[in-house]
Amino acid sequence: VKHPAAADLRELLMRRELRPTAARQAVLARLVGSSRPVAPSQLCGEDLGRRFDRVTIYRTLAALKRAGLVHAVRGTDGAWRYRGQATPPGEGGCPGNHPHFLCLHCGHMQCLSGQRLPHIQVSPGVRVQGKQLLVYGLCAACVRRTGQRSPPTPGISPTPAKA
Numbered sequence: 249v250k251h252p253a254a255a256d257l258r259e260l261l262m263r264r265e266l267r268p269t270a271a272r273q274a275v276l277a278r279l280v281g282s283s284r285p286v287a288p289s290q291l292c293g294e295d296l297g298r299r300f301d302r303v304t305i306y307r308t309l310a311a312l313k314r315a316g317l318v319h320a321v322r323g324t325d326g327a328w329r330y331r332g333q334a335t336p337p338g339e340g341g342c343p344g345n346h347p348h349f350l351c352l353h354c355g356h357m358q359c360l361s362g363q364r365l366p367h368i369q370v371s372p373g374v375r376v377q378g379k380q381l382l383v384y385g386l387c388a389a390c391v392r393r394t395g396q397r398s399p400p401t402p403g404i405s406p407t408p409a410k411a
């Protein structure tokens with residue numbers, strides 16, 4: 249994961265007509281530099297949470313999402329997780345057009361990049377606001393830690409972890 253330069257972040261924000269406030273720059277830097285989607289509660293517990301209050305962080309996430317600079321995926325726990333979109337496009341990040349894995353034990357989410365979401369036919373007249381495909385269970389680290397193994401789920405094949 250490449251960490252974007254401050255000048256690039258300011259430019260990105262201004263191109264989407266967002267004033268490059270300190271909070272927007274800091275949150276965007278964190279999410280573009282992240283290798284996985286992260287929950288706001290986690291951001292509030294980090295450095296960001298000492299620099300900005302909760303309300304500011306949540307509002308900033310909403311603004312970045314509206315501007316299309318971050319993608320959000322909702323976990324089975326109801327918490328949204330955010331990751332920066334690719335800058336420039338095609339260089340990783342989370343454009344959201346792939347399934348995600350959520351560990352129910354540690355709450356970590358992974359982008360399952362390289363796999364496309366299925367095309368879904370919806371009824372005429374509906375307005376789609378998003379789609380997501382979430383696979384959940386225990387991540388490999390939690391399986392090792394807890395010694396639990398879930399039975400294989402039909403239709404879901406484990407892929408060898410990348411080094």
Ligand SMILES: [Zn+2]
Nearest residue numbers: 351354387390
């Ligand atoms: Zn885990």
Ligand SMILES: [Zn+2]
Nearest residue numbers: 342344359360
């Ligand atoms: Zn993703």
